[in-house]
Amino acid sequence: MSSSATFLHLTDTHLALAGVPFARDDHKVKIPAIDGETRESALELLFTRLAERLSRSRQKLDGVLFTGDAQERGQPGGHKILLDLLLHHFEPLGVTTANIIAIPGNHDVPRASEPSSAARYDAFMEVWRKAGCVTPWLDGVDASDSEGGLHRLVSDDGRWAVFPINTSNWSHATQILPEPLASVWAVLPSIAAKGSQDMEAKLRRQLDALARYDMARVSGQQLEVLRKVIEETPRPSSGRQVRIALLHHHLRTPSLREELKPFADISNLEQVRSFLRDRDIAVVVHGHKHEHSVQFEHVYNRDGNKEHRILVVSGATFEAGRESDAARLITLTGMPNSPAASIEQVQIPRSGVELVDLPPIVRRIWTTDVVQGGPVVIQGNSLDEVYERACEAAAKEAANGTLADQRRRDAISAMGNL
Ligand SMILES: [Fe+2]
Structure with a gap:
């Protein structure tokens, strides 16, 4: 029986085979043999240092939580690069494919694929699911709740359990236009371009973008499957299970920054919030917004006289000028009676320079x-x-x-x- 557990949380790594530049230096001229960094080289350095630190303090990891967007704008390679890096650096610290949980983000599903189609999840499944990682139940792919492997990670003593939820089934979904607009829409670019192929292609792209929505949503079918999965998950012999849900998209924005776009939030948010309350989810971990925050969400019962409190951890990623929250360690302590979560940001290091440990944010889960x-x-x-x-x-x-x-x-x- 263990009263604590530590997870590594990563999100929005945005990697690709071709190498995605990570331009954190100001290179005004090109000099031979000075190559710019890539996102994978930065991540490799972070993993090396973190693994060193954890083994020095004889600390093991109980799992890796990856909340989506391994890829960069649908370019291939991101999933495999990330999984290989994770196993290479953290296998000696207790990480195996069986305790890595991965969910797809909106960059991980191809734009041309239909919601609830196998094509939507091919690249994601080829890496994470094929390797035996824990993945969510996927619309259009998993017919029953037992398909696609286990859709949860639970500790041996049942004191904590993690449940992945897919919010990206409708990312880049194209609206079904009514007639006669649908027929006109199809021929508009060629009519307006007047023979210019470049103009026609550009208009096609712009018109398609007008009818396409980066929509976050969780299907009722997935919620029903998860309801059963959670009910059948082993529980601790005493005390209350700390349940963590992983989502790519946010429950609410993690900061005052406004995003103007259709379907910027989960379209059936109240259904998802009610599900989290009814399934006694204590912690939600998400990505997508590239912003770090730790805040509480309160969902009331129907009578409005009892609240369910959820600790919401929004994970950032790394960008030039914002390197302090590239990954995070989430440690649960005090289980099963007085659990608390400690969230410690992990920065992208600079070669040869020691990192300064940032103080963790500690929050009581039930209090x-x-x-x-x-x-x-x-x-x-x-x-x-x-x-x-x-x-x-x-x-x-x-x-x-x-x-x-x-x-x-x-x-x-x-x-x-x-
Ligand atoms: Fe995203």
């Missing part, structure tokens, strides 16, 4: 707010949970100098006598 100066209410689902929380609260007050040592000892001993 009640304490108002400064107000009465302290300690709740729990069992005496064990109340006891642990009372001890923690007393120790914290003692550390702050607000509770005398003797009283802290009295409080702890009183709780111990319950």
Whole structure:
């Protein structure tokens, strides 16, 4: 039985066989033998350093969470590059294909493919699923909930479980136009181009883009399959299971930055939020927005008198000028009674230069707010949970100098006598 677990979270790595440039330096002239970095070379350096650090502190990984967009604009190669790098660097630290969870992002599905078609997921499945990684149930590919391998990763003691959810089935979906517009739309470029092939091709692309939407959505069928998968997942012998859901797209924007585009958010968001509440999902980890944030989402029951709190971790990626949150370690502690999540950003290093460890963000997963100066209410689902929380609260007050040592000892001993 383990009270903690550590995962490496990666998202939006945007890799391609041809090499995607990572231009973090200001090269105004071209000099022989000074090659620009690529995204994969930067990631390789990060993985090397992280693996060194973890093995120095004898820390193992319980899994890798990859939330999509391995590829860059549908160019091939990104999935395999990433999987190979992960296994090469982290196999000695406990990572195998069986504890890597991967979901497709909008860059991982070809634009020309129809939603719920096999062609949509070919490249993704060829790498992650074929290797035996945990992947989500895929619309149009998996007929039953048992197809496509296990759609969850659960610890041996059942204290934590991770469930992948595919939000990219309708990415780049083309609207079905009504007649007579559909027929006119098809011939418009050739009529308007007046014989110019370049103009016709450009107009075709622009018109197609007008009818195409980068739509995030989770099908009802997938939610129903997941409902069954979660219900059949082994649970801990005592305490509550910490359930993590992986999505490519966000539940809500991780910052004040506005994105103007149709279907910028999950189109059936309320259905997805209600699903997360009803399935007791405690943590959501996502990518897509390339922004780092850790915030709580509250979903109320139908009567509006009970809230379900979800810790939402939005993972960034690395870009020139933004290299401090290229990956993150997510550590769960205090399971099964008082779990907390610690989120530690991992930066892209510079060759030969040591990284400065950034302080982790730590959040309690199930807790009640304490108002400064107000009465302290300690709740729990069992005496064990109340006891642990009372001890923690007393120790914290003692550390702050607000509770005398003797009283802290009295409080702890009183709780111990319950
Ligand atoms: Fe994306």
